[in-house]
Amino acid sequence: MRRKALSAKAPLIPLLGMLLLFLAVPISAAAADPIAVDGRENGDKLTGQQETWHDPGNSQSLANVVELYEGGSFGPLPGAGSTGLKKGAFWSRFALHNTTAAPLSLDIEYVDHQLIELAAFQRSRGTAGDYEHLLTLSMREPFDHRPVSHNRFIVPVELAPGETREFMFKFSSDEAGYVFPSMRIWTPDNLRSSHTVETASIAFLFGGFFLMSIFSLVGGIATGSRTYYAYSIYALSKITVWATILGYTHQYLIRDNFEWRYMSISGAVTILCGLVFARIFLQTRRFTPKLDRVVLLMMANASLLLIGALLSIKVLALITITLALLLYPVMPVVGLVRWRQGSREAIVFALAWSLLMIGLVVQAFRDLGYVEHNFINYYWPPFASFTEMLTIMAAIGIKVRRLRQEKQVAENQYRKHLERSKAELQALVWARTRELEAAKRQAEMEARTDPLTGIRNRRSFLADSRLHLKLAQRQRQTVSLLMFDIDHFKSINDTHGHCMGDEALRSFSETILGQIRETDIFGRLGGEEFGLLITEDRQNARLTAERLRDYIAKIRLNTGEDILQFTSSIGIACGAPGCTIETLLTHADRALYEAKSCGRNKVADYREEVTEQ
The missing domain is CATH 1.20.1070 (Rhopdopsin 7-helix transmembrane proteins)
Structure with missing residues (x-):
């Protein structure tokens, strides 16, 4: 039997004990003070934590639980409000006292959402009657079975004016679960508003x-x-x-x-x-x-x-x-x-x-x-x-x-990378273009230039001569072709070697280039034969040929043993209106043949006899 509430007033224990026996009210019922309610409850008042008991096997009947309560087995819940993870069921006992002169309707709210089943029992205090079943709420039941439409368990209770009613609540969580025996007390209106x-x-x-x-x-x-x-x-x-x-x-x-x-x-x-x-x-x-x-x-x-x-x-x-x-x-x-x-x-x-x-x-x-x-x-x-x-x-x-x-x-870096790559590519393209242009110019030059002497080769000479002839014809100018042949060139190669022969060809070309105009067309026709196309009539062409022949005769090459001298025979062909470079070459070649026939180191005109100088 619980006597916690009476322990503070020990001198009154005998008197109160006799009174309780006379009224036939269980001593435990007086052990816990009832909770006073007045119709203004808004969930602040809690119940059910001071008197609890754990049924580990969830096997005790209501009568057995009441007997255990009256025997003092109930006690305060250890902890801060939760039973912790426990098997079985928990029982809680509390009492409500209506302090008003009017009946009260209250809603008792279970505070959490993890409970599987709640069973409520009640009886009026001051009677020796048994607890009667108030209701059972279960998560397994359809929601419509709940007397109050709420997401948590709500137990509605009615209290007569001035009535004190005792309640016994059973909380079940099947195998194991958390139970919060403390429940909130509301008036229905306050609960609905909340x-x-x-x-x-x-x-x-x-x-x-x-x-x-x-x-x-x-x-x-x-x-x-x-x-x-x-x-x-x-x-x-x-x-x-x-x-x-x-x-x-x-x-x-x-x-x-x-x-x-x-x-x-x-x-x-x-x-x-x-x-x-x-x-x-x-x-x-x-x-x-x-x-x-x-x-x-x-x-x-x-x-x-x-x-x-x-x-x-x-x-x-x-x-x-x-x-x-x-x-x-x-x-x-x-x-x-x-x-x-x-x-x-x-x-x-x-x-x-x-x-x-x-x-x-x-x-x-x-x-x-x-x-x-x-x-x-x-x-x-x-x-x-x-x-x-x-x-x-x-x-x-x-x-x-x-x-x-x-x-x-990343995009900016990629853009910068692209710009750098583009610039590098453009630089490479420009450099490659310049290289290609230089290579092209080099190739064109090599294609147009005699590699030994550096003057025009036969193909370039012929091409430039054709253009020069057309220009001269439009301007009604007279052109003449001088064809040179180095005298006894074979003997130079045989006596002094091909290197000296190549040196003789180069010296010959340099000598002619130094004595002619930029507009004159000079080139190597092959071997030791050279051609010079000038814009002159027959008389001036012969004077030019004689002057060049003299300069050629003055060439001196040091062979290492002695001084090499050589001469050149020259054939002249004067261009008639409408003539071609091929015609001039033919006529000049005949004149050259005449000059060589006359003893070499001579100038011969296609229309005149070869004369000695």
Whole structure:
């Protein structure tokens, strides 16, 4: 029998004991002061934590529990409001006293969402009657069976004016679970008002999650980035998990045949989606391979949670979800590491994950009975989750901005590289063009020039001579062709060698070039024969030929043994109107033959006899 309330007044114990025996009221009933209610209750008053008892096997009947209560087996709940993860059922006893002169209608609200079944029993205080069954609320029952439409269990009670009524509540979680025996006391109007604000706030959060999911999906379609798709799915999973955990899925969607494992299933899916998104966003596989193994371990734990939920292994599901919550601090660490590696958006991700992590860790400690259950830590996880998603969206924006900047930098570098390459290519093209032009000029020169003497070769001489003849004909000028042949050139080669013969040819050419005009056409026709086309009549052409013959006779070459001298025979052909270079060559060649026939070192005209000089 509990006597805690009487221990402070020891002298009155005998008198009160006799009075209690006279009234035939169990001593335990007087041990706990009833909770005074006056019709203004707004959820601030709590009940059910001072007198609790644990039934590990969930096998005791109501009568046995009442007998245990009267025998003093009930006691204060250890911890900060939660029983912790325990098997079986918990019983809680409390009393309400109506302090008004009017009947009261009250709603007793279970404070959490994880309870499977709640059974309520009541009796009026001051009577020796048994507890009568008030109602049983079960998550397995259709939602319409609940007397009050609310996402959490609500037990409506009626109190007569001035009445004190005792209640015995049974909380069941099947195999194992967390129980919060303290329940909030409301008036129906205050409960409805609070529930309206609560539902509107949650609807706002869900709308935000949905918009973030849609925006990310559009971003994924536009960019093809896996990050956007992963974030979109992650945002949708947030709606699913919080709607299910907070009871709205049972209230609005799956009103019949709802099962507790749906909460674990949605939680496992959300955790997996979050880890997959984090792994993609932070690129842990590439940049933090060791920490990536921890992330994979967390994903494996989430997979076990999903398996436990699908197979209805509640203990496995509860253990894995608690472990998942306790492992959440790993992700901010990964974010900090990536930030140290240079990822600016990773620090924002670490902040976002920390907000959610703190809420979920507090929830885990609350479930384990280390932190007191209150409105803030109850709604911290969903609101922290919403804040997390907003912050992550900001992190994605930072990442997109960084990638855009990197893209611009890369494009600028690529553009500069292209410009440099273009300039280098143009320089190479220009250099190659100059080389080709020089090579072309060289080739043309080689094609037009005799390689030994440097003057025109036969082809170039003929081509230039044809042009010169046409110009002379248009200008009605007279042209003459002088054909030279070095006398006894073969004997020079035979006596002094071909090198000296080549030197004789070069000296001959230089001598002629030094005595003629730039407009005159001079070239080597072959061997020791040369041609000179000048714009002169027959008389002046002969004078020119004689002058050149004299200069040739003055050439002196040192052979190393003696001085080499040589002469040249010259044939002249004067051009008639309409004549061609071939005709002039023929006539000059005949004149040259005449000059050589006359003893060499002579000048002969095609129309005149060869004369001696």
